[in-house]
Amino acid sequence: MRFPKTTSLGIRPSLPRLNLVSISSVASTACTVAFWVLTVGAVLVPAAVIGRKLLSPDAMLIAGEGENAIQFPLPWAYVLLVAVAAFAYLATSALIFRLLLRIVATLRVGDPFHPLNVRRLHQIGAAFASVTIGVWIGQFLVARFVRGAMAPPSLFDLITPSFAVVIIVVIAEVFREGARLRRESELTI
Numbered sequence: 252m253r254f255p256k257t258t259s260l261g262i263r264p265s266l267p268r269l270n271l272v273s274i275s276s277v278a279s280t281a282c283t284v285a286f287w288v289l290t291v292g293a294v295l296v297p298a299a300v301i302g303r304k305l306l307s308p309d310a311m312l313i314a315g316e317g318e319n320a321i322q323f324p325l326p327w328a329y330v331l332l333v334a335v336a337a338f339a340y341l342a343t344s345a346l347i348f349r350l351l352l353r354i355v356a357t358l359r360v361g362d363p364f365h366p367l368n369v370r371r372l373h374q375i376g377a378a379f380a381s382v383t384i385g386v387w388i389g390q391f392l393v394a395r396f397v398r399g400a401m402a403p404p405s406l407f408d409l410i411t412p413s414f415a416v417v418i419i420v421v422i423a424e425v426f427r428e429g430a431r432l433r434r435e436s437e438l439t440i
């Protein structure tokens with residue numbers, strides 16, 4: 252491993268610095284892999300859920316635990332609800348990674364404050380909020396209608412994701428300001 256030469260102060264860093272290009276290429280690869288895994292999952296998981304019901308139409312749903320467990324036939328409405336929910340969750344997550352991939356692409360060409368990145372970050376925030384609310388509603392419905400399957404979610408389960416959405420929106424506004432400053436500097440002679 253080669254280390255950089257000593258600095259003007261005579262200090263030699265102990266580790267080589269990662270440059271922006273290598274970080275963005277790793278981020279690009281990670282986003283691409285995540286996008287394709289989620290996209291394939293968005294097709295395969297709902298198909299597997301529906302296929303499971305088709306292959307064993309006598310499948311039973313177990314509600315409760317121990318002696319209080321109740322078995323009843325798995326209705327098609329539950330199967331379709333799970334298939335649609337799985338598709339929505341995985342497809343929205345794939346969309347988030349697709350948008351991140353486009354943001355990383357602007358970073359790789361040296362233009363991170365591209366005006367479209369503001370819109371992309373807002374879309375990521377909206378997608379993340381919709382996934383969070385969708386999961387919370389799904390858990391609430393399962394807890395309500397399938398007694399004993401899970402504890403009902405509380406409003407406190409929404410605090411951390413809400414902060415994440417706020418952080419994403421704030422970062423989007425920072426990018427908006429960066430794009431505005433870049434535009435102004437391009438107009439300055």
